[in-house]
Amino acid sequence: MKDKAILITSFGTSHEETRQKNIVQFENFIGEKCSDYTIYSAYTSSMVRGILKKRGIEVDSVAMALDRMYQEGIKNVVIQPTHLIYGHEFEKIAHTLRAFEGKFERIEISTPLLAETDDMIAVVQILSNAIDVDSETALVLMGHGTDHYVNAVYPALDYVAKASGNKHVFVGTVEGYPEVEAVVDFVRKRGYKKAVLTPLMFVAGDHAVNDMASNEPDSWKSIFSQNGLEVTCVVKGLGEYPEIQTLYYKHLCNFL
Structure with missing residues (x-):
């Protein structure tokens, strides 16, 4: 045994x-x-x-x-x-x-x-490779977010994405910072016309289905659309x- x-x-x-x-x-x-x-x-x-x-x-x-x-x-x-x-x-x-x-x-x-910086670089690259976008499209990763101080990982991940050559990747959270409004602002200021949204979560559960991809007026999909961006959702968990x-x-x- x-x-x-x-x-x-x-x-x-x-x-x-x-x-x-x-x-x-x-x-x-x-x-x-x-x-x-x-x-x-x-x-x-x-x-x-x-x-x-x-x-x-x-x-x-x-x-x-x-x-x-x-x-x-x-x-x-x-x-x-x-x-x-x-x-x-x-x-x-x-x-x-x-x-x-x-x-x-x-x-x-x-x-x-996401224990170390190398993990952040790897995850960004994995998702960037898996979800191919054109030059007009931003890839937006929607994390859960938390009131715990370790929420700092999410803005750090956004920084790491840009520093590692993935300038089209943006990171936001449902319950922390950056909020969806901040992400939309960042995406628009960079001149992107379209956005692909995907969960930065192990499973594509309630948050991915409802908070990200639903047609409810407060979903990320709706908020991006209301701000003039063409939106596609990839509802797929990291697992x-x-x-x-x-x-x-x-x-x-x-x-x-």
């Missing part, structure tokens, strides 16, 4: 199609890469877990997954978050982990996607890109 395991933690999503395409697909990818480890899964959102439970889909919290691993004789644990930044959700995982340190011979947490999966795997390998 395997006594070492990888716990993949996600915020979670209630959108089943994107859950399969992003979270489940990534868990399967890590399972194939790390066949000598048992793979466990946990969602940090109690609301998402509750919605899924009503559909007959049981997903553990981080504490539940760690307790399950302890009961099943796991001795060596590495946690790989699918979160993008060292924000509130990451800190919740780290706090839960501390309560279990005495139960395992080794328990560590790997890094989120669907093989190159992003590989980047997470490289982070994980530092802890295996």
